[in-house]
Amino acid sequence: MSSDPWGRVDETGTVYVRTADGEQVVGSWAAGSPEEALAYFERKYEGLVVEIGLLEKRVQTTDLSAKDAQAAIDHLREQVEAHHAVGDLDALRTRLDKLVQTVEARREERKQQRAKQSDEARKAKEDLVTEAEQLAQSDQWRAAGERLRALVDTWKGLPRLDRKSDDELWHRFSHARSAFSKRRKAHFAQLDAQREEARRTKERLVAEAESLSASTDWGPTAARYRDLMAEWKAAGRAQREHEDDLWNRFRGAQDVFFAARSSVFAERDAEQAENLKLKEELAEEAEKILPVTDLKAARAAFRSVNERWEAIGHVPRDARPKVEGRMHAVERAIQEAEETEWRRTNPEARARAEGLTGQLQAAVDKLKAQIEQARGQGNNAKADKLERELEGRQALLDQALKGLQEFGG
Known part of the structure; x- marks a missing residue:
């Protein structure tokens, strides 16, 4: 009979393993010595140790999923419980029990992680729906x-929720996208209609602008071009493929008219500049009449200047x-x-002034x-009241005396 700390072989070749529950039969061995039998079953044990370690x-x-891990544990446990190995089988059971606890802890951890991820995904999708x-x-x-x-790309990258929650949120998300698309389509349809209306309006404005380009009725035509420009701006933009062509025609017609007008106005401006020079010389001649010392001579001199002034044409408006x-x-x-001379030589006015002065002096x-x-x-x-009245009468008297002096000489 041969033995070691964990097993033995009896005289019949039966191999035993020692466990906490007592000896358990491992198997029979008849092919060699007891030592070879124990070594064989010890290698079986070492194989289990390696598998459990892996x-x-x-x-x-x-x-590794909890389900697959548990299946592997159960498979190893069956081999341990079969007692086909010699070694510390109780230690292997303890390791397997601990491994079960580890797997359960991992399972719970993953469950919580999935719950957290689900909550985060729900929050993310709710935020996407709100923004949409x-x-x-x-x-x-x-x-x-x-x-x-x-x-949409962000949504596709998020985990799915339970079907009911996911469908409800997707329905809101999809509805928001559809509502936006519907509004955008209506907007651009309206915009197309407005641009078509703008095109028709601008074609009419171009036709009128081109018909006016040869006009020589400068003032009214320029005013009409300003009105046409205001109408052009108010009409809005036509389709891109029409807008530039219409604008070039419209602007070209104006350029033809205003170039012709500028040429005519350049000649007129030169003439008016010469007129201004002549009138400035006459104004300087008129200013030499002042101050007036001989009223009759001054009137005659100014009449001569004014007659020559009237014979000269227009000057530039700003000058x-x-x-x-x-x-x-x-x-x-x-x-x-002239007015001063008339007042000085008018006997009736002098008499009235003297009479008024006399009345005011008597009142004072x-x-x-x-x-x-x-x-x-x-x-x-009473004296104070009369003095206030006196101040007013005295002021009138002073003014009348001043006017009376104008009749002196």
């Missing part, structure tokens, strides 16, 4: 369309106020001299006497 490593380092529903109301057609396409203002200033100075003298009397009687309130 399984432990796979569980720890790979994504907001974009469905946007008028930024290009940017919103590109963003919606990007959202007209200044040069005409110089002549008007001389004319007003002569008129003021009377008020002064009344004030003195009131002061003498101690009636200061």
